[in-house]
Amino acid sequence: MAVYKRIYKVYDGPLTPARSRFLVLSRYSWSALFESRLFTSFTLLCFSPLLIGGIFIYVVHSPTVMALVGAHINNGDLITNIWFWGFLQTEIFLAFILGVWAVPGMMIRDFANQALQLYLSRPLSRAEYLLGKISAAVALLSAITWIPGWLLFGLQAQLEGHGWGGEHLWLMGSIFLGCMLWITVIVLLAMALSVWIKWRIVVSILMLATFMVLAAIGEMASIILDTQWGRLLNLNYVLTLIETRLFRIPRHYIHAWRYESVPVWAAWASFLAVCLICLWVLNQRLRAREVERG
Amino acid sequence: MSEVVALENLVVRLGNRTILDRLNGSLTGLCIGLLGPNGSGKSTLLNTLLGFYPPFGGTARIFGNDIRADIGRLRSMIGYMPESDAFIAEMTGIKFVRYMAEISGLPAREAMERAHEAFFYVGLGEVRYRKVGTYSLGMKQMVKLAQALVHGPRLLLLDEPTNGLDPEARQRMLQLIREIHDTGKVHIVISTHLLRDIEDCCDQVLILKNGRVAALRDLKEERKANRKFLELEVNQQNGFVDAISRLGCECASFPGGRLKIVLPEGIEVRQLYQLAAEHTVQIRRMNYRCDSLEDIFLKAMEEKPEARGSTSGRL
Numbered sequence: 001m002a003v004y005k006r007i008y009k010v011y012d013g014p015l016t017p018a019r020s021r022f023l024v025l026s027r028y029s030w031s032a033l034f035e036s037r038l039f040t041s042f043t044l045l046c047f048s049p050l051l052i053g054g055i056f057i058y059v060v061h062s063p064t065v066m067a068l069v070g071a072h073i074n075n076g077d078l079i080t081n082i083w084f085w086g087f088l089q090t091e092i093f094l095a096f097i098l099g100v101w102a103v104p105g106m107m108i109r110d111f112a113n114q115a116l117q118l119y120l121s122r123p124l125s126r127a128e129y130l131l132g133k134i135s136a137a138v139a140l141l142s143a144i145t146w147i148p149g150w151l152l153f154g155l156q157a158q159l160e161g162h163g164w165g166g167e168h169l170w171l172m173g174s175i176f177l178g179c180m181l182w183i184t185v186i187v188l189l190a191m192a193l194s195v196w197i198k199w200r201i202v203v204s205i206l207m208l209a210t211f212m213v214l215a216a217i218g219e220m221a222s223i224i225l226d227t228q229w230g231r232l233l234n235l236n237y238v239l240t241l242i243e244t245r246l247f248r249i250p251r252h253y254i255h256a257w258r259y260e261s262v263p264v265w266a267a268w269a270s271f272l273a274v275c276l277i278c279l280w281v282l283n284q285r286l287r288a289r290e291v292e293r294g
Numbered sequence: 295m296s297e298v299v300a301l302e303n304l305v306v307r308l309g310n311r312t313i314l315d316r317l318n319g320s321l322t323g324l325c326i327g328l329l330g331p332n333g334s335g336k337s338t339l340l341n342t343l344l345g346f347y348p349p350f351g352g353t354a355r356i357f358g359n360d361i362r363a364d365i366g367r368l369r370s371m372i373g374y375m376p377e378s379d380a381f382i383a384e385m386t387g388i389k390f391v392r393y394m395a396e397i398s399g400l401p402a403r404e405a406m407e408r409a410h411e412a413f414f415y416v417g418l419g420e421v422r423y424r425k426v427g428t429y430s431l432g433m434k435q436m437v438k439l440a441q442a443l444v445h446g447p448r449l450l451l452l453d454e455p456t457n458g459l460d461p462e463a464r465q466r467m468l469q470l471i472r473e474i475h476d477t478g479k480v481h482i483v484i485s486t487h488l489l490r491d492i493e494d495c496c497d498q499v500l501i502l503k504n505g506r507v508a509a510l511r512d513l514k515e516e517r518k519a520n521r522k523f524l525e526l527e528v529n530q531q532n533g534f535v536d537a538i539s540r541l542g543c544e545c546a547s548f549p550g551g552r553l554k555i556v557l558p559e560g561i562e563v564r565q566l567y568q569l570a571a572e573h574t575v576q577i578r579r580m581n582y583r584c585d586s587l588e589d590i591f592l593k594a595m596e597e598k599p600e601a602r603g604s605t606s607g608r609l
Contacts, residue, residue, distance in 0.1 A: 011400065021396075121369060121372065122369055122445075124397055125366070
């Protein structure tokens with residue numbers, strides 16, 4: 001083929017490695033997301049906790065600034081695992097909104113006009129398709145959750161000195177794992193609902209409903225049946241319970257927030273069950289052709 | 295001629311229904327038509343060749359590669375144009391086709407170059423920066439063709455390519471298919487229920503009926519073989535048929551004084567007139583006629599597909 005010749009020509013040039021081809025999907029997904037100015041602005045807004053957290057850490061370590069404001073604070077009591085946990089709660093809330101916004105759009109545009117069959121008629125498996133989309137979503141949500149968390153940890157370790165970084169190295173794992181738990185649930189849930197419902201607004205509403213309505217049902221079940229197990233339906237509760245253990249939040253905090261009613265292993269089991277259900281839905285619905293049983 | 299698609303006892307079941315039932319046949323043409331009424335299994339066959347449906351029994355080979363074992367490699371050689379709408383409405387045409395090329399493995403620069411070429415090739419060069427969602431039905435069909443061509447496949451699978459097109463757009467689509475065919479560099483499989491589309495472009499046809507092979511014909515050969523096929527209408531037969539047979543012609547008579555005659559080499563039409571005069575037979579109508587695809591199709595639809603277990607590619 002040539003623009004001016006209009007002759008069909010077989011392509012015999014170089015090909016990209018098959019293993020990294022799923023990244024094409026990630027790249028195009030990102031490019032489509034950031035075509036929206038509103039989305040770009042909101043993503044930038046999601047970095048504001050990083051900026052505020054960074055300024056706060058700097059201020060509490062700066063004797064000049066502290067002297068200026070006349071405060072006498074022992075910064076070792078301020079920047080703790082609880083502080084990082086609180087910081088990440090804000091980031092995770094923003095990540096949830098960003099996930100509800102970005103992920104359904106990323107998926108549904110391929111389903112709205114049956115473009116999925118074009119992907120899968122090429123040398124791209126269903127797993128690679130999913131991997132491409134998941135990596136785009138995970139990279140986006142990571143950029144506003146655990147990566148800023150690690151940056152603030154690095155800043156704190158640098159400014160605090162005296163081996164603070166070494167002593168609190170476990171906190172890096174907690175930040176990463178705590179955020180990845182949320183990211184996994186948000187991304188898988190949004191994807192599963194997207195391929196199932198294929199209607200963006202409804203998917204976004206259902207995402208919110210999954211967190212809110214399921215929580216309400218769980219609480220009602222707990223009250224009616226006089227048990228605590230209903231809380232396992234409350235994804236927010238389940239993930240926060242796991243997080244409190246990962247961040248080694250002291251018991252009195254846990255008691256205050258009544259996070260001790262179900263064992264942590266049950267929370268992990270609930271988390272895994274949600275992930276498996278989402279993967280099952282994706283496996284069932286992510287097909288080039290749907291077969292009507294009969 | 296090298297084998298493009300080989301069907302080996304292929305069975306496809308969806309749910310509890312058998313959609314393709316023990317298909318056998320060797321498709322060797324440069325442009326192969328899949329013909330059959332709605333629901334005969336044409337699209338299912340294409341989808342099975344693409345690996346969308348797993349074979350329940352038997353298998354199929356494309357260029358010698360088993361669809362069960364080598365589907366990943368096969369897909370890199372195939373360009374697929376689906377019957378239904380298939381596009382990303384929010385993308386510009388050029389970005390969409392480039393995207394598809396990159397997924398097929400072309401580096402970004404080459405993908406962009408080929409996308410532009412593909413757009414001009416299908417005649418949509420002027421609208422390539424418009425969003426695909428704003429295209430007319432005809433344009434969307436052409437974009438589907440462009441994305442199927444962009445990575446330079448060895449085999450093009452076109453599912454109802456002229457579906458929903460006005461006569462002018464249909465002609466343009468068929469012209470493009472013929473052009474691609476004429477390059478000789480790419481094999482084409484067209485699934486359609488429109489006989490004219492197959493007649494215009496294909497040199498081999500596989501006719502399906504109720505998920506089974508009803509006929510597999512080489513249209514080129516059929517056209518050649520029927521070059522001297524004559525249809526006559528006479529007032530009476532008066533030993534005329536015997537006389538023609540003695541002349542060395544194959545002759546079949548039908549009610550209403552209709553005769554079908556195959557003239558062997560060396561026999562001229564003039565000799566038929568002489569025989570008619572000798573037997574005082576009036577020839578009221580005479581015309582050369584090919585056994586058209588319509589005849590082949592109707593014959594295939596009338597006849598029962600061969601008995602279960604012995605379905606073959608030729609009637």
